[in-house]
Amino acid sequence: MTGTRDPEATKARIFAAATAEFAAYGIAGARIDRIAREARANKQLIYAYFGNKSELFALVLEHRLIELAADIPVDAEDPGGWIDRLLDYHAAHPELARLMLWEGLEYGTSGIPREKEREAHYGRKVEAFAEAQRRGVIGSTIPARDLVFLLISLVVWPTAVPQMRRFLVGGADDDTERLRESVRTAARRLTSLPS
Template identity: 70%
Template sequence: MAVVRDPEATKARIFAAATAEFAAHGISGARIDRIAREAKANKQLIYAYFGDKAELFSHVLQRALLDLACANPVDADDPDGYIDRLMEYHRAHPELLRLLLWEGLEYGTAEIPHEAERRASYEAKAGAFAAAQEKGTVERILPPQDLVFMISALAGWPSAVPQFRRLLVGGTEADEARLRESVRTAARRLTRWDEGDEGGRGRV
């Protein structure tokens, strides 16, 4: 009996293996041979599906970002809940932050593959916060694009540098809960004025 091949299942195995490989080794250090072996896929098939190693990395990162967006869509009307869910997602999926850090090391400020699509995705998030500012559910304390950047940093940094978090903040469950509440408080301060801070309204 002939073996029935399932291209989608093969691609899924390649994505899983490539995600782990790139998260551990970055673009330069990753090896297609290891990805093929882990995915139980032919090396040439990987090139046929995804192109070269840099293109495969780009596909993997785009998929990881899409998974984040689907699991945790922007909710500008509830910044506390949004940043809390972001923190939880990054804790459960640290590979996304590792991929982003490797991308930064590889490209720096140079243009990245599929930059227009990435920029559009980020601008859509900023647009959601801009709309919330128009409605008044988020205060005009910061420009919306800066706000998205800062919320992303607050939510992601604890999982991006767990050793720093442990050394400075502590490593117990109580320490983690305290940090999470501090991050929520910071998000509130970025999106809502404190009582009595009327003088600063309308700065943006």
């Protein structure tokens, strides 16, 4: 007797396997055969559900960004707390930074699949910071777009290039905590109101 088909469970396994595959090998190096084997899914089913490999990568990345946004909503009124929660998230999910790096390496600055959706995703973060600046909750010395870029960079860079973190900061637990405090301090300074 065969088991009951569960398309949502199958899609979830495919997403998990694709996340690991793309994080490890990038878009060009990823193999649908390995994703299918790891997900215990038919290769043709992957194409039917998600289209080609580039489309699957874009959907995986978008799905991970949506998860991040749901787990750690932007909080422009408490940038330090938001930074702490993002640091924790990226420490627990280093694959997201790797996916972002692969996207940048393989697509550069143009031709990113689902680009309009991604711009809207980040636009919402920028608007939250712009609104906090307009209300005088945080400083407006740095334009909101640049501010969000700088804050995200501070958070993601240690996960994206762990070798640089180890070379420059060290790899012990107290080194990690010192870096975390430095990132928080930098975020406070970037968002502080003028004296």
